[in-house]
Amino acid sequence: MASSGKILLAHGGGGRLTEELIRSVILPVFDNQTLSGLTDSAELELDAKSICFTTDSYVIKPLFFNGGDIGKLAVCGTLNDLAVSGAKPIAISMALIIEEGLEIEILRKILISAAQTAKKQNVPIVCGDTKVVEAGGVDKLFINTSGIGVKIPQAKLGFKQIFPGDAIIVSGTIGDHGMTIMSQREGIKFESSLKSDCAAVTEICIGLVEAFGSDIKFMRDPTRGGLSATLNEIANQANCGVEIYEEKLPVNPTVRAAAEILGFDILEIANEGKVVAVVAAQKAQSCLDFCRSLQIGRDAAIIGNIAESDYLLVELETFIKGRRIVQMPYGRELPRIC
Amino acid sequence: MLDMINRAYKEIARAGQTLGRKMNIMEVCGTHTVSIFRAGLRDALPDCLKLLSGPGCPVCITDQGYIDAVLSLSRRDDCIIATYGDMIRVPGRDGSLEQNTGRGNIKIILSAQDALKLAIENPNKKVLFVAVGFETTTPATAVIAGQALRQGIKNLFIFSNHKLVIPAMEALLSEKNHRIDAFLCPGHVSVIIGSDAYKPIVEKFKRPCVVSGFEPMQIIFAISEICRQLAEGTASIGSVYQAAVTPQGNKTAQKIISESFDIVDGYWRGLGKIGKSTLKLKEKFSSLDAEKQFGIQLALEEDLTGCRCGEVLCGLIDPCDCGLFAQNCTPDSPIGPCMVSSEGACAAWYKYARGKRRS
DSSP: OOTTOBOOGGGGTTSHHHHHHIIIIIHHHHOOHHHHTTOSSOOOOOOOSOEEEEEEEEOOSSSEETTEEHHHHHHHHHHHHHHTTTEEEEEEEEEEEEETTOBHHHHHHHHHHHHHHHHHTTOOEEEEEEEEEOTTSSSSEEEEEEEEEEEOTTOOOSGGGOOTTOEEEEOSOSSHHHHHHHHHHTTOOOSSOOOOOOOOOHHHHHHHHHHHGGGEEEEEOOOTTHHHHHHHHHHHHTTSEEEEEGGGSOOOHHHHHHHHHHTOOGGGSOOSSOOEEEEOGGGHHHHHHHHHHSGGGTTOEEEEEEEOOSSOOEEEEOTTSOEEEEOOOOSOOOOOOO | OHHHHHHHHHHHHHHHHHHTSOEEEEEOOHHHHHHHHHTTHHHHSOTTEEEEEOSOOTTTTSOHHHHHHHHHHHTSTTEEEEEEGGGGGOOBTTBOTGGGGGGSOEEEESSHHHHHHHHHHOTTSEEEEEEEESTTTHHHHHHHHHHHHHTTOOSEEEEEEEEOHHHHHHHHHHSTTOOOOEEEEEHHHHHHHOGGGGHHHHHHSOOOEEEEOSSHHHHHHHHHHHHHHHHHTOOOEEESOTTTOOSSOOHHHHHHHHHHEEEEEEEETTTEEEEEEEEEEOGGGGGGBHHHHTTOOOOOOOOOTTOOHHHHHTTSSOGGGSTTBTTTBBTTBOSSHHHHSTTSHHHHHHHHHTTOOOO
């Protein structure tokens, strides 16, 4: 490996250094035959009528955060997009865009984390790409992952399945990822540290659909825009109202305190290891019991329901029994100043 | 907990009956405004109560001339603008700072210290600190002014538009047709100025002033205390934030403010000129004073067509009574300043209670 220990532009040039990077850093980490063949495309043998295909890019700053890193996030994010569609993951691709000067050890650490996450979920990373851009061209490292999954036959998911009376379940505490990143970015220290919830929700989503079939109406991972964005999308797309209850929302006390100090609305904060599920009312308790039986769903809760309403609004009943509208977030949360 | 809340609601309702009319209580702090909406308090409180959102958000009360001056400096290649987040979306006559961030010279900061740091890290640039806020943010500005002077930092420029709360409250009560019966007073400002600062409001204008923190429970109990006073026909200073607020306030913070700033007349968006309400750096800080060093002449504010933010700030109308509200003026595309800041009365109203009209 080049003596500097840093990524050079030549590492992305397609020549000797690129090959060296792939052979000495990337392949040993991912260690699977499809990838090691270094063919132009990965060949996958599937026996399925319906496949799901998704892609997402990851540009998170900082690269490492409490509870994860960009590598773990890039794998989980794509697995979660498949999971909420009711698809079992088959394979993932991973494309790296690296800023010249990034330390190779940092890259290796991130790739190992991605590989471990994928391995734990039993999903191979079967193809990829590496590009290097000049310093300042990107911020250290951007990753794109795509994923292919096989839709399980019991899955009957979609906005059209949602009706008034359906219950809304969230699989655990909300706001952990976003508050961790924001407080880390702003250099604010909390006594008991915050930890991102970055995780794959495959087990919970596939488990729900396999056990309850069409009684699971809709699932979504509430990432950017948090619960507010997901619930508003449900109201708008399913042409209904949504009612949720503040006292039912699972929130880690440290996350709540951090959000209060920084002036954020917990409902608008991103999650990276949670799922919101709309389920038939009569199966709500069984679905909740199932979620809670899993380690990743131990804090799951029924937070509200789909409502008959003339307005496509999300309404929150607060702790003090007041009601207010939960709006779609503007898109850029700004810290308060007084 | 709910028992205590329900008891407070009942006491409020009883006070309303005793008085036989609606009670208008004004909060003068953006954090209160947001907390009240976020908790759904307007919906939960008895109908005999009307909560008015006064001039408590530093962004909302910053006049357009000031924004225009910052915008014009942001177009200079040798300037970095260091600003609190909410300011970047305030529309001036020619766009907002957010629309100008493509130049990369507008930096969002969380504290005044960040502005000083920017100046040290960028010795070849002039760093303009957009110094707005009430008594809570003012001491931090004073601290960096002192540090910059002592450390010989020549490229930090402070554009002070710090405001004082009490003169604004007095100005509102001096309006002929105001509707304010009492004030819910801000916790963190009161920590600095002390609860005795509200004496003129209580003694001269006979309006109850009760200091509260930002927890919905505290706000409910403060409102209940206000209603009790109104029903009894008394007016005194109260606090449900006693742990942190003392009658005299924080003497150290007050000292550094008075040693660093002169109190001058100043413009408040929507309210116009208020005597002795604005803080400008003292003569000894001339070398850091952006207005002096850049020769800024603050142009007088022109009214925005149709925008009724001024009346909203005075408690004369609700945001939904303004013709622009939720039509031409939304948080995504604000016209008036009260829609810009997340703590502005119109933005909070839009976000948490839109469509709901209460008589």
